[in-house]
Amino acid sequence: MFVSVIGGSNCSEEETRLAEEVGRELAKRGVILICGGLEGVMEAACRGAASQGGTTIGILPGNDRHEANAYVKIPIVTGMGYARNAIVAKSAQAVIAIGGSYGTLSEIAYARQNDIPVIGLDTWSISRLGVEDKSIITANSPAEAVEKALALAKR
Amino acid sequence: MFVSVIGGSNCSEEETRLAEEVGRELAKRGVILICGGLEGVMEAACRGAASQGGTTIGILPGNDRHEANAYVKIPIVTGMGYARNAIVAKSAQAVIAIGGSYGTLSEIAYARQNDIPVIGLDTWSISRLGVEDKSIITANSPAEAVEKALALAKR
Amino acid sequence: MFVSVIGGSNCSEEETRLAEEVGRELAKRGVILICGGLEGVMEAACRGAASQGGTTIGILPGNDRHEANAYVKIPIVTGMGYARNAIVAKSAQAVIAIGGSYGTLSEIAYARQNDIPVIGLDTWSISRLGVEDKSIITANSPAEAVEKALALAKR
Amino acid sequence: MFVSVIGGSNCSEEETRLAEEVGRELAKRGVILICGGLEGVMEAACRGAASQGGTTIGILPGNDRHEANAYVKIPIVTGMGYARNAIVAKSAQAVIAIGGSYGTLSEIAYARQNDIPVIGLDTWSISRLGVEDKSIITANSPAEAVEKALALAKR
Numbered sequence: 001m002f003v004s005v006i007g008g009s010n011c012s013e014e015e016t017r018l019a020e021e022v023g024r025e026l027a028k029r030g031v032i033l034i035c036g037g038l039e040g041v042m043e044a045a046c047r048g049a050a051s052q053g054g055t056t057i058g059i060l061p062g063n064d065r066h067e068a069n070a071y072v073k074i075p076i077v078t079g080m081g082y083a084r085n086a087i088v089a090k091s092a093q094a095v096i097a098i099g100g101s102y103g104t105l106s107e108i109a110y111a112r113q114n115d116i117p118v119i120g121l122d123t124w125s126i127s128r129l130g131v132e133d134k135s136i137i138t139a140n141s142p143a144e145a146v147e148k149a150l151a152l153a154k155r
Numbered sequence: 156m157f158v159s160v161i162g163g164s165n166c167s168e169e170e171t172r173l174a175e176e177v178g179r180e181l182a183k184r185g186v187i188l189i190c191g192g193l194e195g196v197m198e199a200a201c202r203g204a205a206s207q208g209g210t211t212i213g214i215l216p217g218n219d220r221h222e223a224n225a226y227v228k229i230p231i232v233t234g235m236g237y238a239r240n241a242i243v244a245k246s247a248q249a250v251i252a253i254g255g256s257y258g259t260l261s262e263i264a265y266a267r268q269n270d271i272p273v274i275g276l277d278t279w280s281i282s283r284l285g286v287e288d289k290s291i292i293t294a295n296s297p298a299e300a301v302e303k304a305l306a307l308a309k310r
Numbered sequence: 311m312f313v314s315v316i317g318g319s320n321c322s323e324e325e326t327r328l329a330e331e332v333g334r335e336l337a338k339r340g341v342i343l344i345c346g347g348l349e350g351v352m353e354a355a356c357r358g359a360a361s362q363g364g365t366t367i368g369i370l371p372g373n374d375r376h377e378a379n380a381y382v383k384i385p386i387v388t389g390m391g392y393a394r395n396a397i398v399a400k401s402a403q404a405v406i407a408i409g410g411s412y413g414t415l416s417e418i419a420y421a422r423q424n425d426i427p428v429i430g431l432d433t434w435s436i437s438r439l440g441v442e443d444k445s446i447i448t449a450n451s452p453a454e455a456v457e458k459a460l461a462l463a464k465r
Numbered sequence: 466m467f468v469s470v471i472g473g474s475n476c477s478e479e480e481t482r483l484a485e486e487v488g489r490e491l492a493k494r495g496v497i498l499i500c501g502g503l504e505g506v507m508e509a510a511c512r513g514a515a516s517q518g519g520t521t522i523g524i525l526p527g528n529d530r531h532e533a534n535a536y537v538k539i540p541i542v543t544g545m546g547y548a549r550n551a552i553v554a555k556s557a558q559a560v561i562a563i564g565g566s567y568g569t570l571s572e573i574a575y576a577r578q579n580d581i582p583v584i585g586l587d588t589w590s591i592s593r594l595g596v597e598d599k600s601i602i603t604a605n606s607p608a609e610a611v612e613k614a615l616a617l618a619k620r
Contacts (some may be wrong), residue, residue, distance in 0.1 A: 011240035063555060076541055077555040081389040083241045090542040111255035127280045164408040231386055236544040245387040393551045416574035423567035437590045
């Protein structure tokens, strides 16, 4: 099972804590973690996963494998800048979004375009014509986010 | 001046009408229209622009220039699928969003990530932690959308 | 008709002269010139085309429209780095290669993969298992390159 | 260590044999194999690696993880068509090319552009202005290709 954890390269302490716990919970269940490979939420999630011996994949924007955070075991070097966000989303069977800015929003959009479930922890909500799109599924804790991601994962 | 018009390849009659008028208004002002090159909102906007002798650019997802709608004068063949959405957004100095689904949302996200203003006609609204992101600027008519796009365009 | 001119961002004086003349010859025939939008061969070709009032499109690697050379009239901002080479190749109906390094070779490869003819002026030659691939068509002058490009252009 | 094996999705029996042995030799040395994830040389290399318990990554062109061959353990879903060739090249510390057509040539070009060594088994040779580019390093056997790849790998 492959789950992407998305969120900002700048993030709050609380987001860091959430991301690290999400990473741990994924790794405990044998799930492979995918992310954008950089700092912030991405690094915290990888650190959590690595602490449990999990596999971590970083889909990097630049041309240098060394831009990956220290907890990425498999760096994928795209050289495509933030167009790589599409790959972070599409390679997952479920996505967990934590906080995040516009890059995270683009990943949410790509995931939903590909019918990949998105679980949100303190992240974006989206509405069209005043009606909320309920397809970003809210979770109240990292463990709940992981449980929902695994239950809904695209096969 | 370059303005992208984004929206669904499936769209309502009202969205078609709005897009066509946006295209006309842009062309009347000598603005070059960029879009994703396909049907729906994209085609209607190109048709409107072409009716006024405007230049239309279609950033195509596939490998075949002939997938462009009949009103695209300059087809750009990316072969990159919906990763081309990043290009549609980034090549514009302002973006006008009409309706649209998740692909449109990804383009809005890429535009905002690059500080390109987004003007919305009956499109997505986005919130973080319950606070609406006001950076999608609402317009009530095609002419108003075009005026706001030109006033705010990134230099 | 759309023709891409490809070659290095660093180039010799002779390559500069060839590229500028190719640009002029294309524009005289009303052909729209596509290139990677930067310096060297790209800039020289655009300068030649602009001197004849031609239309020039620059498919840029970065996120900033201002990285285009001064003769690009239509900058396409990809933000995808050298993955944009695929777009430079695929958007053309014929490609003219002048000198160039590995980036140019990648564009030749993408053009040939898409059955787009490649005309070479002092550029790469390629062989498989010791047999030269004759599909890079040699020209001995800019005018000949342009004539061959137009004669062979993919419809 | 990460090594990409590149070559055609259609390939000869001899190329299949070479690719499978390259995959085995990589896996025996604990190297992670990257490829384009599809049939032909890619599948044979993955099959060889999998027979030795190796890790295999497939950088897929389409939007469906199920397009990966049966021996890919980690599918990366790009949805970017053959623009994904840049990623196959750049994610490697060394590339082994076996036979191949224009797609393979584009990967060789991207690898060389990024100073990643390319080892060739019965593949392309390239020349500029009549002078062969010796940077595609010839190997006479799969084991020799793997040894050279590891010796020269970019750090």
